[in-house]
Amino acid sequence: MATENKNLSEYDKNTIPNAKDFRFGIVVSEWNETITEGLYNGAFDALIDCDVPQQQIIRWNVPGSFELIYGAKKMLQTQNVDAVIVIGCVIQGQTKHFDFVCEGVTQGIKDLNVQTDIPVIFCVLTDNNMQQSIDRSGGVHGNKGTEAAIAAIKMAYIRQQASMSHPFHQPLLSSGALQIEDKPITIEKE
Numbered sequence: 648m649a650t651e652n653k654n655l656s657e658y659d660k661n662t663i664p665n666a667k668d669f670r671f672g673i674v675v676s677e678w679n680e681t682i683t684e685g686l687y688n689g690a691f692d693a694l695i696d697c698d699v700p701q702q703q704i705i706r707w708n709v710p711g712s713f714e715l716i717y718g719a720k721k722m723l724q725t726q727n728v729d730a731v732i733v734i735g736c737v738i739q740g741q742t743k744h745f746d747f748v749c750e751g752v753t754q755g756i757k758d759l760n761v762q763t764d765i766p767v768i769f770c771v772l773t774d775n776n777m778q779q780s781i782d783r784s785g786g787v788h789g790n791k792g793t794e795a796a797i798a799a800i801k802m803a804y805i806r807q808q809a810s811m812s813h814p815f816h817q818p819l820l821s822s823g824a825l826q827i828e829d830k831p832i833t834i835e836k837e
């Protein structure tokens with residue numbers, strides 16, 4: 648399903664886990680700042696709407712999307728967060744640089760998800776032109792920042808539940824001292 652057939656800002660709060668105790672890091676690229684600020688606002692507003700206290704949202708800025716990798720790595724290494732959202736906007740120029748930046752950021756963020764225990768959510772627009780970016784950062788197609796915030800909450804919840812199911816916690820679970828929410832984890836299919 649292409650974005651044009653789905654509004655990125657739509658979400659059902661009934662399907663979203665309780666996020667009030669989660670802490671989120673958001674790393675924002677300064678390239679195409681008007682777009683990335685729109686994406687950040689979408690993400691921030693969605694987290695607040697899902698009862699995340701403002702003081703549990705940490706924002707860092709980096710120069711460009713390629714620096715999102717290092718920024719996210721240092722964020723999750725040094726800050727007590729349950730998920731990190733990286734926000735960028737890469738727009739095709741006259742050269743192949745677009746391809747290398749997009750591929751580099753994609754692989755770098757993928758590597759962080761594989762190599763670390765903290766989910767890193769990919770909120771990087773890779774567009775052919777500015778209009779496509781405008782349309783996806785609060786325009787006609789909604790806001791990819793909103794989508795990223797909801798993904799961050801869901802992945803933080805999966806991490807929390809998975810860690811509670813770890814054998815380390817079995818004595819607490821069997822004794823009843825630790826409860827795992829019986830709310831099913833819903834994996835939305837496209």
Ligand SMILES: Nc1c(NC[C@H](O)[C@H](O)[C@H](O)CO)[nH]c(=O)[nH]c1=O
Pocket residue numbers: 676678679710711712713714735736737738739748
């Ligand atoms: N052209 C875009 C860039 N380019 C800059 C790189 O991301 C990076 O900052 C530079 O190569 C130094 O390492 N970045 C974007 O986020 N968006 C672009 O459209």
Ligand SMILES: CC(=O)[C@@H](O)COP(=O)(O)O
Pocket residue numbers: 737738739740741742743744745746748
């Ligand atoms: C994605 C980029 O780095 C690109 O926008 C830079 O523009 P150009 O390819 O014209 O140098």
